[in-house]
Amino acid sequence: MQETILLVEDDTQINEMVESHLKREGYTVFTAFDGQAALDLFAQENVDLIILDLMLPAFNGLDIVQLIRRESMLPILIMSAKDSDVDKALGLGFGADDYIGKPFSLIELTARVKAALRRSKQYSQQHEEKEHVVSVRDLSINLNSFSVSKKGEPINLTVKEFQILSLLATSPNQVFTKGQLFESVWKEAYYGDDNVINVHIRRLREKIEDDASAPMYIKTIWGIGYKMEMHT
Template sequence: MQKHILLVEDDEAIREMVEKFLLMEGFLVSSVSNGEEAVQQCLSTSFDLVILDIMIPKLDGLEVLKIIRQQEALPIIIMSAKDSDVDKALGLGLGADDYIAKPFSMLEFSARVKAAIRRATKYSNQIEEKQDVLIVGDLSINVTNFSVEKNQQIVKLTSKEFGILKLFATNRNRVFTKQQIYQQIWNDEYYGDENIINVHIRRLREKIEDDPSNPQYIKTLWGIGYKLEG
């Protein structure tokens, strides 16, 4: 998918040069010339990277940086002629991912842009992968391949047992009545047959608990239902 970059630069010649270069590199580019437009763009459009000059009108780059960081976690490269250690420290301290000083070579600029997007993409993928695996105490629940491990040992569950565990694990500390469990897992109306839920909860506890009679994970709230702690 084509990456979308917001370029914030008030110098028309530099803005046109950088925008042309980025387009040649295969990026989708939106460009603005002042801080207010930059903030409006970031609040209304999804970007993969912001290239931000510090010395821009209406709102300076550092103020824009602070506002964006309150809303978004996307990578930001500061681009400025103010090449001092103070400016670098201030900019990076406010949440910039990189700093490139003017004048710069387009080769270096290209490398910085691609590195920032690559890091952000890798981090995003890692987050998605982690969300596929739910960790509860000693349990590792992979919701993608429907597998469960306890202390790195595979726990064999039936589809209904896995469904119940996943329901609890994605809603930790939330209490589910037997009716709610049945409707969620069996996808059918509940007619008051408590035994089927009791049996599945007991079997699930036997497989994931060290002591099923004194469960660590699946807790019973008498007269109400069950919940997962952890």
């Protein structure tokens, strides 16, 4: 079965160029030119990945990411001319899985799409055989259903947030460097850019900690990295 991509881009020329290229690569592609159309298609179609521009009519890209993350952990690739570190951090922090800045090559875009879909598929296959729940004090992490709850209340995490949390929780009190976290979760070489890891850890803490400024679960080991604290 062909994998399905939702392409959200208001520039007609870019939209048509990317759509044609992805179809030649063997993907089924649905296209939207504004935020509302994107949300409508997401609700109607079974989508495996979303490619999303930030600057859109109706709803902007970050609004869309937040709305989709309430329902789904499918991979989201932001594609935008807003290519500063601040915009990357904001986009990734809101729940996107990857970011590609305009202008971009279609070869690079295809590589990122394939990598995102491969990671998503592999991660699902690893945990579909049996249910595995890890408990850390008030947190319950289901590695099979990719769900997290705290004191019985569900917590909505992005794919990357869940992968970071499950990696730390399944290796309690082990210290992971930022490079180890990045290479374990993103399956790519780490070149010393801490920004992506810092943003994901911050957003993860905001969701699981009682007080993100005084974390009890994910502890910072200054100058090294992070670990899951198993005891208060």
